[in-house]
Amino acid sequence: MKRTRRDLLRRTAATVTAAGSVGAAGCLDFAAGDGPQGPEGTPETLSCDDADFVRLGQPFEEPVESTTVDAPNTRFELATEGTAETYGQSVRLVLRNTGDGSATALGEYAYSVQRETAEGWLDVRGSTTGAAVDLPRSEATMDPGSSYSWSIELDEAALASAVPDLELAVCPPLGAGTHRFVYWGIVDAPPIGVEFELVG
Incomplete structure (x- = not known):
């Protein structure tokens, strides 16, 4: 042919x-x-249409230290793999006692996942019961070399279910913009955090 x-x-x-x-x-x-369906950039605030939604408060007043923080008798470092992550992927973080002494910490759930807004940093999570809730705290000694590690999946369902036995939700949905992870559970030390960009 x-x-x-x-x-x-x-x-x-x-x-x-x-x-x-x-x-x-x-x-x-x-x-x-x-992809992320929430507000982009730096919104004025985070608004939720659910009348029963009560946003998690910020359990610290001190400025957030970046990557390293001094505690009585020791030092902690917070490391992450990168400064930007795609919606649906995981942010991996490790908090390690890199000093020579021990410190008391409040457990692996003593952290906030916050979004930058015009009125300040706000947690993306909240209670769905109509009442304010506190994240669980359990005192533990962190000796030199000991660590906490997290792999936080960046979608609404995963963030809401990351803390057992609490009815949480993310509202409004996650949006592309600046977020931060803050661990505030080191006793007698400032909170420590890292910022990251959530992208579509």
Whole structure:
């Protein structure tokens, strides 16, 4: 069978059109809800339409130290893998006693996940029961070299279920912008945190 140059061009055009259709379908899937759906950038505040939602308060007043903090008799470092993460992926963090002494900490759930807003840093999580709740605290001694580690999945369901036995939700949905993880559970030491950008 003899093929002309015109046949070849027609066949190539059909292949390119089919590939373009697949690409467009992928974009439509992303726009339908696979990415962050909340406010972008630095919103004025975080608003929730659920009347029973009570946002977690900030259990510290001191400025947040970045990456290292001194406690009585020792020092702690907070490390993360990067400064930007995609919605649905995980932020991995390690808090380690890098000094020579021991310190008391309040357990692995003594942390906040906050969003930067025009009125300040606000936790993205809150209670769904209509009443304020406190995160669980359990005193433990952290000896030199000991650590806490977290792998925090950046989607609403994972953040809401990260603390056992608490009915939490994320409201409004996560949005692309500046967030931070703050561990405030080192007794007699300032809170320590790292900022990261959540991207679509």
